Amino acid sequence: MRSITRQKPFTEIEESLKRFNQVYIIGCGTCATMTKTGGIDEVLEMKERLEGLEKAVTGWTVVPIACDGMTDVTIKENERAVRKAGCILVMACALGVHRVTMYTSKPVIPALDTLYMGVEEKPGHFKEVCAQCGQCVLGETAGICPLTACSKGLLNGPCGGTNNGKCEVDKEKDCAWTLIYQRLKLQGRLDLMRKYHPPKNHQAAPRPKHIKL
Amino acid sequence: MESRFKRALNSGKFVVTCEVGPPKGTNIEKMLHHIDLLKYRVDALNVTDHQSSVMRFPSLGGCLSVKERGGEPILQMTCRDRNRLALQADLMLAHTRGINNVLCLTGDAVVVGDHKEAKGVFDLDSVQLLRAVRQMEAGEDLAGNRLDGAVSFCAGAVVCPEAKPIEPQLIKFEKKVEAGAEFFQTQGIYDLDNFANFMQHARQFPVKILAGIILLTSAGMAKYMNANIPGIFVPQNLIDELASAGKGQALQKGIEIAGRMIAAIKKEKLCDGVHIMAIGREELVLDILRAAEI
Structure with missing residues (x-):
């Protein structure tokens, strides 16, 4: 089972980051990596785009499973970079957003919309x-x-x-x-x-x- | 209480119903005009319920107008826009205002209409809605609570005799019969041989069948329906007939075809009556009836 996500329109992401000049990005190594919405490549692309908006990306990480309790450990390990950020942009499904919210007092902004729980019937085809x-x-x-x-x-x-x-x-x-x-x-x-x-x-x-x- | 429409269905006469489409807006003059034109010429008038998922003046409002003006309304009720509480409430309101015929429909999908971002409800489906009517007639709501005053309806449903494959439709048809449907108004039919096959099956059940007649207005419209309307199949010979009618004569030809089909259905006693859908051109129903010599 996979949590199927789609990246929000960039203008919407830009709007929700309007008041933050420093951003920390968290991707997810499981579902969002498979759907190519929050893996390493997408996180790095987001970093570049945000820097293009003259925002400082204080750090980034792709946690193995964003909705898992281990996310807490990852956030603690990256505490310095997270602390410098005004908010955390999460490139995971809403379950990942929820987890991150549990472990930080920083504002957490979703970069993705969570669509449904699906299976990959053939490569790249995710079906509800x-x-x-x-x-x-x-x-x-x-x-x-x-x-x-x-x-x-x-x-x-x-x-x-x-x-x-x-x-x-x-x-x-x-x-x-x-x-x-x-x-x-x-x-x-x-x-x-x-x-x-x-x-x-x-x-x-x-x-x-x-x-x- | 037995509705006037139910008495007509049981009288053995060839029953005729047609549609009235409520307007988009509060100007109901055209709808009232159609009601007045048709109320004494047909056995009952269906009032459509946000037809094709396009937001309109409500079916219940249209039915009240039919009733006030001395006609016999059939309340079309889809499951698309209301949950089970709202559906039951509207059935009770209809009953208290003398609207005692209901056509239970699933309803078109929201996305085919003009409010594409709306939530499609479908809390009940057409079979469950039919059962809800019967349960409320027995004095109970869908939660099993006793009603202080029950409802009474002649309840019907729709069936698609041209659907392919047909067997799943027939299974659903039978589920609707078991759920308490007394009459069926079919999707538009054009192939009477195929319809006769369907009737051979349908005749096993104690229900009245009204064949759906959709007025063809041009060869282009017929082709459009074939390509885009599920369950509609206009044979090529009818399309050719419309095309050969000459400039400005296609509509007249469509009226003639509809009249001819109705006359044949009546003469051959294929089913219990017809349901005429003129889709916005309701005034032409009178011409169709004349063409059918009814």
Whole structure:
């Protein structure tokens, strides 16, 4: 599973750094490296662009896993450079931003937008396959999640917007329920498609989601 | 209470419904004009619900106008814009104002409309909405609480007889029947042989089917629908017929085609009636009915 991110428009980053002349940059060696949004190359490119805006980059690092507790150690190891900075620009997903926020009193600015949890199906192709809804139906939908694969997240079969196996939202996009139908048919389990799914319980995992073991 | 539309469906007559599209804005004159033109010529008037995800005057408001002017409204209700609380509330309001027909729809995706950044709700889907209607008729809300006063609706849904592949649509159709749909208004159909095949399947179920008739206004429009509207398939011979109609005559030809199809459906008793969609040209429904000799 990967946390899929996209770099914010640079003008937005520039705007959020307006009041800071010294910046410390933190990238992430895991998901953001894979999606090429917060690895070493991207961090160095950001450093250059910020210097182009006449900001001083007091230091930078790419932590192995930004959302891990070890981020605390990295920040402490780089304390001098961090202390000189007015803020920390984080090139990791929001989980990384959250971690950094836990370990510093400095303002923390995200450079990325976190889009979804995805898997890399083939190199460079990251697909959302789970909405983390707390009520998994994959056993009844041939392993295809209707919440993420259907643009409307429908539980009881295709809408009228499906056409030759494609979705009304995008002619290139497969209709989730056509895929589910084909696969269930192949498995001899088409009866599952006739099963009524009641309205979803949106409190299956209440917000803010939090589990204490 | 049995609605006037339900009585028409059960009377054995060839039922005719058509659409009224609420305006974008508060000038409802054109909508009222269409209602007045059509209210005594059809068995019921559907009022569309932010059709194609374009923000408009509400369906419920349009239905109230139909009712006030002596017509029989069918409240189109999509699941796109309201969660289960809001849907149930609107059903109760409709019931208290004598609107007792509802068409339960999933709704088009938000991004096809004019408020592309809006949140698509889809808290319920069309099958769940149908069941919600039935549950509320039994005096209970979706949380299982008792209602002080139940609702009563003739509830319907849509089906797409031209969809490919058809089997997933038929499964959904059956789920809607099981959920309590009493009538179906189909997506626009143009191939009567294919529609007859669909009806052979649909006839097994105790529901009334109204064939969707979308007015073709030109060969270009027909081609556009083939390319862009899911579930619509206008055969080449109809496109050729429209194209051969000559300058300024295509619309008249479209009316003739629609009338001819309706007459054939009625004569061959293919289904229980028709649902005419003139998409913004509702005044032409009268011409279509004349062409169909209804």
